[in-house]
Structures are given as structure tokens and as C-alpha cells.
Amino acid sequence: MRDVAIIGIGQTPVGEHWELSLRDLGYRALRSALEDACVEAPQMLFVGNMLSGALSHQENLGALIGDYAGHRGIESFKVEAACASGAAAVRMASLAVGGGACDVAVALGVEKMTDGRGDEATAALAMAADADYESSQGLSFVAINALLMQRYMHEFGYRHVDFAPFAVTAHLNASTNANAMFRSRITAEQFEASRPVASPINLLDASGICDGAAAVVIVPADLARSTSPYPLVRIAASSSAIDSVALHDRRDPLVLQAAADSAWRAYSHAGIGPEDIDFFELHDAFTIMAALSLEACGLAPHGRGVALANEGVLGRQGRIPISTLGGLKARGHPVGATGVYQIVETVQQLRGAAGENQIPGARFGLAQNIGGSGANVITHILERAS
């Protein structure tokens, strides 16, 4: 397959966009990525989205947004992998260009969660879990993560406050990202004192309900080299794996096997190891997921993800910076868009365009997007090529 690169990025601020429809949001990110890439139109458009059917009564987003953006006649599909839909779209666009089906593909992630009334968003998010064996028992998606966190604390002897560094770091990083939703810094005390959502998950363990869209333009690396004014950012690896959707079907619920499978395949494709990663855009939808993701990717031993966080290495000056522009926790988690935000931010870092949030001299960025409680996981490694 051909080597591929990202030559354009676009995003809307994450927030509550009451004045914008799903298609408006998608259009803005798409337009902005195409402009950044100096490209008129994509040949293929992959739209990552999870909730448009449930919350906006709209499917067929490939045609809807492709047409709204003025691109009739192109190929376009919606790709869904629950909260990993965004990275799934990136994976598809990367496949399409890498495999030679086209030269210019766009991966767009878009989600409009505020279209839901009352607790419709909570009910819709439960579709990421197993409807027949989990949701039907009354388990919401946050409750499933609470079970995981409770077990993790029990198994490895952590207190709730030990998870604070994930949220504190994310909020600190978001405070200097104009596109982030929650830009206030928080302390470990505020984290601990925030109200419970589903014990032991407190409000500040969890990402919020929000709207947003992000897009990337993917082309063959050779084309990028000859046309793009930016430092070349290539997709060194793109990999995914599935596990059972229901927690109870896993050998060990505290091991994100699909995250490990996809991460280690990605390392192998990129020819590097965890020690080579300069920063990690991880899936901190809940603090427990951040810990498990660090472990699955070989950045902390089993059961030591939280201990690592407390060593102070996750900040921008640390050994393994995470959520460098705020992560799911504080930049925000518009679910089907999140995986594309992660890639956009990884490109910002590798271009040296992350402003106050810049990780100096970063060469390899790792981004991992998790669908469900670990059911479908997509890992990308991006590299600033010299």
C-alpha cells in the first residue's frame, strides 16, 4: 500500500452549538480542512458519526453533508464504530488512499448531541453497549464504566482521588485551546468534591454532552511532499481490532484487549515501540478509560496506569504527555467526531502548530479511539517526516 499523509485539518470549537445543525457543523469542519489543504474537493468522503439517527432523525450523512458542501458526484459513506466512529472514518480514508482507490480522501467526524431532548443522549449512548445483555438490564454507558472503575480500584488498591491527575491535566491543557469546551483549570480537590454521576464516577471523571466536527484531508505522501507547504505528517500506522461488546464476555474486563491488539499492530507497522511515542492522544471519556488505555498501549504495566499518572509524567513537560489539547475530558467528546479531533490535534503537534500547548520536537504522536467499553478500538501513529 502507498504511504499516506495528512495535508489538511479543520475543526469547529466543541460546545453546545444550538444555532448550528448537524450538516452545518460537518460542513464547517470539512470546508476548513479543504482550505487548509488547498484542495477543492475530496474524491471520497468518510463521515464518522454515531448518534445522528437517534438524536437528529437523520441517516445518509455521506450524501447529506457531501452534497451540502457542494460535492455531488463524489463517493461518500457514513462509518460507525460507536465512540470510535471518527477514527474509523480516518482508517477508511487512509485505506482508500493507501490502496489506490483515490488520491484525495476526507475523514470527517461530526456529532450533534444537543439535538436530543432530556436524557435522550444518555439513552442513545447506551447503543454503544450490548442492547440485549447490558442496556436491557438498565445499565447506562456511564454505569458500565463505573463498574470497571470500581473493580479496578478494588483490584489494585486505588482511591478515587488517585484518578485526579487525568482530569487535572486535561483541563489544564484545554485552558489554552480555543476549541476546547471546558477551559477552566481544576484541582484534585475540586475533582474529588464534584458530584457523583454513577459511583465511583464523579462529574469530573467524565466527558460531557456536546457538539462538534473535525476533518482531515488524506493524500499519498508523495503528493503531500510535492504540494503541501506544511511539514510532512504521514500516517505511520493505522490499525483496529474488535473485542466483545459486553463487559461480561471478556476474559479480564480490566484488560482492553482490542486496544492492546490495535496498538501493538500499529507499533509493528510503524516500526517503533511505546518508548518512541512523544505524546498520546488517549480516549479519556472517563478517567478509568485513560488508565486502561495507557496500560493497553504498553505505556504502563497492568494495574499501574493510575500510579503512572501520579508520577507527574502526563503533563506537557512530562515523559508521556496525554490529552495535549484537553482530551475528551476537557476539549470535549462529541462522540463520532472525537477520533478525528484526536488526529487533527496530533497533526497540530507534529506541525509545531499547537501554540502554548506545543510538545517541543515531537516526532511520533499516538492517538487511540475507543468504541464502547473497549469493543472497537482504532489506533493511529502519526509521524513528522524529516
Next chain:
Amino acid sequence: MRDVAIIGIGQTPVGEHWELSLRDLGYRALRSALEDACVEAPQMLFVGNMLSGALSHQENLGALIGDYAGHRGIESFKVEAACASGAAAVRMASLAVGGGACDVAVALGVEKMTDGRGDEATAALAMAADADYESSQGLSFVAINALLMQRYMHEFGYRHVDFAPFAVTAHLNASTNANAMFRSRITAEQFEASRPVASPINLLDASGICDGAAAVVIVPADLARSTSPYPLVRIAASSSAIDSVALHDRRDPLVLQAAADSAWRAYSHAGIGPEDIDFFELHDAFTIMAALSLEACGLAPHGRGVALANEGVLGRQGRIPISTLGGLKARGHPVGATGVYQIVETVQQLRGAAGENQIPGARFGLAQNIGGSGANVITHILERAS
């Protein structure tokens, strides 16, 4: 890109499968396709589905069905393009194998429409239309097709009964297909006398609410040649295009531009023309769609699709056999699965395994799957290679 072929096909009967869940249906078709191909597991699985969120409160189908079938660790995503989701999955699988991302991909289409209560399925199907500008005005999906049919009749001077040959042919062909839902033959008189759904669409113009799943195994053609006992069926062309979702945004609503775009690209890729097609699995969700699809694919001039049907050329002995195993009208239209059923049936024909429904000596089969009222259209040309 590499030449690809289909070495395994599987399907469940189309019907009301009250005793089977979404994952059961998907599993059965997937298992049966893998057995047909003598393959243990796919490396990538693309699941075409439109309505699982709305009707079964379940997303994340890639992981759900992949895991249920025993394939943890593989890559799997859901692909959505409204009623063209099935062919979109085939397109993705074809891209993945053709581009060299993997050697064995499965496209699975699955839909469980009977999970909906009351008119939930009708409301869910409206998600294929434009929620902000069509559905919000109270237009159901059948009403949109009724507008098209009314305009077509007005513009070209047809009576309702002139559309009968589409439904009569489909039911006749379904009568000898054990997997078809509606196996009773009908007459033009019965067609004309059937009760109105949304005038001028009568019950026998329209496909019904149903459940079903179908799957195909796609591998490089070289691998197929050396391992498969079946006549080689290659994907000579796989192409798609989008148009506006809303009818009122089209230059001429009676021209399915995306269908024409994708068909003519497909002819060009395959190096053939409409005159080389031996049979056509078209998207007869409504009789008007069958007429417009024939016209878009160059098999009838503009406004002459219905006239062609009345020349008696669409039957199995005719010049352009359509819906050879019953089509959407009579085999059934489990929406997200339909595009894969079309491909499965095309393979049956090209293998010479269509039994009483066999088109003798068929070499080129055309299959066209339409999402929305023409918004996203995927065309495949399959060829029995010598």
C-alpha cells in the same frame, strides 16, 4: 489496485424472523458465506446496516457481530448509506482487498425491521430522507416516492397499471426462490386492485417490512483462482456517487443522477456498455425506482423505463432480465442487507447456481443499490471469468 473476486456467499431467507435477533441473523449469513468459501475467518468485516440504532437500540455492530461469530481481534466497522448500506459494505470490502489492506474481507448486510413497534419502521426509514427539509414536513419515505411516481406519470403519460410488469416479474421470479419473502405470483389486475399506500403507490408497487442478512467473502482474484472450486466471479467494477438527499434540490427529480454517475463509471471500469449486461439486479423498492434505475443505467431512454417494461423484455427469457430472484419487491428489502442480497444473487447467476431462476450463459451481471430517493447509489458489475 488488485483484481478481486467473490468466493463465498451466504444468506438467510427474507421474512419476519421473530425468533432471531439482529446478531443471530448476521451470524447466520456470515457463517454460511465463510463455509461456502472454505475460510475460517475474515481479516476485515464490513457490516451494512441502516436501522439497528432506531429499531434495536444497538450500534457498534462491527464488534457485536464480529465477536458473536467468534472473530475477536479482526477489524470490523458498520457502514451506512441508507438503503444502499449493503452495497456500501461490499464497496468497502472490495476496496480493502483490492487496495492490499487484507486478503479476506467479508461484506455483511443485516437488517431487523420487525423489531420496531407500530409505525416505528416507517419513521426510521424516513431517516433516509432529509430530516430538516422533507421528513419534518410530514413526508414519509413512501410519500417521497409517490411524488416521484406521480410526476413521472404526468410527465410521460403513463397510467398506474403500466408499472405492473415490474411487480409481476419480481413475484414470478420470487415464486421459485426459497429465500424470497413473497412467493405468490401476481397478475396485473391484482397489482392494479391492491390498496393504495400513498397514491399513486399501491401495496404491490412497494417492498415490505422484513428481516434478513446476506454476506459475501471477497479475496484477491489470484487467490480465488488457486483455491476456489467455483467458477471465478470477479468484481469487474465497484462504483458509487452521491446526489442531494432532498428531492427538491435536484436539477431534475426524474433523473437519478447519482445512479447514472455510478453506473457509467462502473461501465467504464469494466470496459463494457449497457448492451453487454446479461441481467440487472435493480433497486425495485418501488416500481418507480425500477423504471428510473433502468433509465439511469442506459438500459432505457429517459421516460421510457416503463415502456420498456411493457415490451416484455424484463423476464428471465427477455433481453434485460431484472430482479431474477425476486428483487426488492418480492425477495424482500431488509434495507441495510439488500445490497448484499443483490450481490449474492448475482454470484448465484454467474456461478450457474440459480436453479429454476438461472439466466443461461450469463457473463456480466449488473447490481445497483440506491440509498434514499437517489441520494447515494452504488453500482457493481460482476463477471464470470473464463
